[in-house]
Amino acid sequence: MEVSVLFLIAGIIILIGFLGSLSFEKTRVPDVLLLLGIGVLLGPVFRLVEPSILTFFAEYFGLFALVIILFEGGMDIDINRLIKEFGTAAILVFISFVLSTVSIAAYFHFVAGWDLPRSLLLGTILGCTSAAIVIPIINMMSLKDEVKTLLSIESVLSDVLSVVFTLLLIEFIKLEKIGINAPFHAIASSFSIAIIVGVASGLFWLKVLDLFKGRKYSYMTTLSAVLIIFALVDFLGGSGPIAILLFGIILGNSHDLARLLKLKVNVFIDDTIKSFHGEMTFFIRTFFFVYMGAMLSFNAANSKILISGAALILIIIVVRYISVQITGMIFKEKKHDRLIMLSMLPRGLASAVLATLPVSANIKGCEDFMYYTFFVIIVTNVLMTAGVFIVERQNPLKSGP
Numbered sequence: 001m002e003v004s005v006l007f008l009i010a011g012i013i014i015l016i017g018f019l020g021s022l023s024f025e026k027t028r029v030p031d032v033l034l035l036l037g038i039g040v041l042l043g044p045v046f047r048l049v050e051p052s053i054l055t056f057f058a059e060y061f062g063l064f065a066l067v068i069i070l071f072e073g074g075m076d077i078d079i080n081r082l083i084k085e086f087g088t089a090a091i092l093v094f095i096s097f098v099l100s101t102v103s104i105a106a107y108f109h110f111v112a113g114w115d116l117p118r119s120l121l122l123g124t125i126l127g128c129t130s131a132a133i134v135i136p137i138i139n140m141m142s143l144k145d146e147v148k149t150l151l152s153i154e155s156v157l158s159d160v161l162s163v164v165f166t167l168l169l170i171e172f173i174k175l176e177k178i179g180i181n182a183p184f185h186a187i188a189s190s191f192s193i194a195i196i197v198g199v200a201s202g203l204f205w206l207k208v209l210d211l212f213k214g215r216k217y218s219y220m221t222t223l224s225a226v227l228i229i230f231a232l233v234d235f236l237g238g239s240g241p242i243a244i245l246l247f248g249i250i251l252g253n254s255h256d257l258a259r260l261l262k263l264k265v266n267v268f269i270d271d272t273i274k275s276f277h278g279e280m281t282f283f284i285r286t287f288f289f290v291y292m293g294a295m296l297s298f299n300a301a302n303s304k305i306l307i308s309g310a311a312l313i314l315i316i317i318v319v320r321y322i323s324v325q326i327t328g329m330i331f332k333e334k335k336h337d338r339l340i341m342l343s344m345l346p347r348g349l350a351s352a353v354l355a356t357l358p359v360s361a362n363i364k365g366c367e368d369f370m371y372y373t374f375f376v377i378i379v380t381n382v383l384m385t386a387g388v389f390i391v392e393r394q395n396p397l398k399s400g401p
Contacts, residue, residue, distance in 0.1 A: 009048070010287075013038060017286030024140055029389055032133060032289055032346075032381050039293020054295045062353035063240075065288040066132055066159070067230050069349075070241050072281045073135040073152050074248020075274060079256060081149040082249065088331050089153035092341070096154075096323035097161050101127035103315045112308060118365050121169045125355055125369065126312065126376055128162035130348030131155040131241070133381065136285055138344070141392060147337050151344050159350040160239050164190055166354045170361050193238025195246060201229050202250025206258070219276040222251070292352055296374055305368060309375035316380060320345045343387020346380045347373070 016038060020031025042048045105123035108114040134155040138148045164187055205225055209218060229247055230240040250257060251273075324342045328335045355373035358366035 009042065013286060013290050014283070017282065021140075021282070029385060032137075033378075033385055035286060035289035036293040036378065036381070039290040040296055041293075042290065043294030044296050049294045054291060061288065061291060062349050063230075065284045066241060066349050066353075067226060067244055068277075068281055068284045069132050069135055070156060070244045071226050071248040072277050073131065073139075073156070074245045074250075075252030075277070076139060077149055077152060077249050077252060078145065079249060079253040081146050082153065085146055085150040086153060088327065088334065089150050089157060091330060092150070092323055092327045093154045093157045093161070095326055096129070096320060097127045097158055099319040099323060100316060101165070103319055104312060107311055107315060108308075111311075114365070117169060117173045118363075121166065121173070121358060121363075121366070122369060122372065124162055124165040124169060125351055125373060126316070126347055127165075128158035128347070128350050129155045129344060130346050130350060131159045132285070132288070132349035133346045133384070134344050136281070137384070137388060138340075141340075141388065143340065143391075144337075147340065150334075150337075151341065155344070156241060156245050160190075160242055161187075162350050162354060163241070164239065166357065170357060170363065173363055174361060189237060190239045191242060193236050194233055194240070194242035197229065197233050197236070197238060198243035198246030199250060201225070201243070202247045203257075203261075205247070205251065206254055219273045222273060223277075223280075288349070292348075292374070292377070295370075305371050305375065309372060309379070312372065312376050313379050313383075316345055316347075316376070317383070339387065340391045343384050343391065346384040347377045348381070351377065 013035075017031065017035060020034045023029065024031055043050075043054070101120065101123035103123075104126055105116070105119040108119040108122060109116050112119075131152070135152050138151050141148075168186055205222070208225075209222070212218070212221075226244060226247065230244055233243040234240045320342055324338050327341070328338055334341070351373050355369045358369055
């Protein structure tokens with residue numbers, strides 16, 4: 001493809017992403033499906049981009065998109081509301097993730113005849129909701145702040161559980177023995193490292209910004225810190241996404257934390273950094289969903305995948321309904337928010353990235369994981385779109401930017 005054509009396509013994609021964002025403010029229809037559709041046209045339909053080439057970059061692009069979006073999500077979370085909603089989010093994600101994973105695994109093991117490890121592997125891949133989709137969508141919606149915080153934390157925790165358990169299962173299948181206590185040790189270690197490094201890095205970076213306040217490029221140096229922290233935590237065996245989320249929360253709540261911890265810093269995250277990162281998030285998010293659509297391959301679609309895909313959708317909907325109902329019974333004040341909680345079931349970034357790992361690890365029988373995952377991603381995003389449309393039409397509050 002010529003450079004001029006590539007630049008033309010990139011410019012059109014950015015413009016469509018911007019118009020889709022404006023359209024959401026008017027119609028309450030998320031732009032995710034529009035961007036996925038553009039990707040499908042560029043990839044499998046007109047073959048302007050070869051889907052097989054894009055698959056190689058899926059893990060890298062996906063993780064980078066996740067880092068950028070989680071950092072923005074962290075900066076937008078009010079720490080007081082975070083403390084208040086964490087318990088609800090933890091219960092919701094635990095019920096939803098465990099039920100989804102077990103139900104999906106049971107279907108493929110007892111109905112499709114798969115072996116148990118491979119069934120559980122696909123269950124963990126598709127058991128999580130997508131922070132990369134949920135956070136940007138709810139930030140544009142006219143919801144109560146506590147509901148936004150609840151759904152943000154739930155989607156992030158869900159992604160982390162999916163990543164941890166998928167990697168553990170891959171190691172289990174490769175080594176055939178890992179010990180029954182290993183998953184619990186791995187989760188505890190992953191969270192502990194992420195919490196320590198994320199919080200410590202956030203407090204340290206406040207001092208750095210204070211030292212260099214008034215200088216140019218504060219956003220770019222902060223972005224470099226985000227990437228370094230993610231790499232460091234991952235190297236230490238921790239959860240990079242959780243660390244970045246906490247780093248963002250520390251910076252976004254710098255005023256309250258400085259007063260609470262009596263820190264001698266006079267710098268706070270201003271609108272410049274938030275505005276710059278908002279632009280970056282828009283750019284990455286727009287191209288990521290186009291990228292996902294371009295990776296699809298119609299040649300792989302067959303009746304087996306479609307039938308099992310339909311079963312997966314039914315399982316996900318039923319499990320989400322049960323999870324929301326149980327959460328509503330435990331936390332009575334959440335009953336009025338059940339529709340939006342039910343709608344936030346989209347699969348996306350984490351599932352797409354994780355679906356590529358079993359084949360990369362040379363695990364046999366996982367070649368169709370990508371197609372099951374894409375089918376689920378598209379349908380769950382359609383369902384989310386319908387739910388968001390209904391909720392926003394019923395909500396009298398004015399939508400945020």
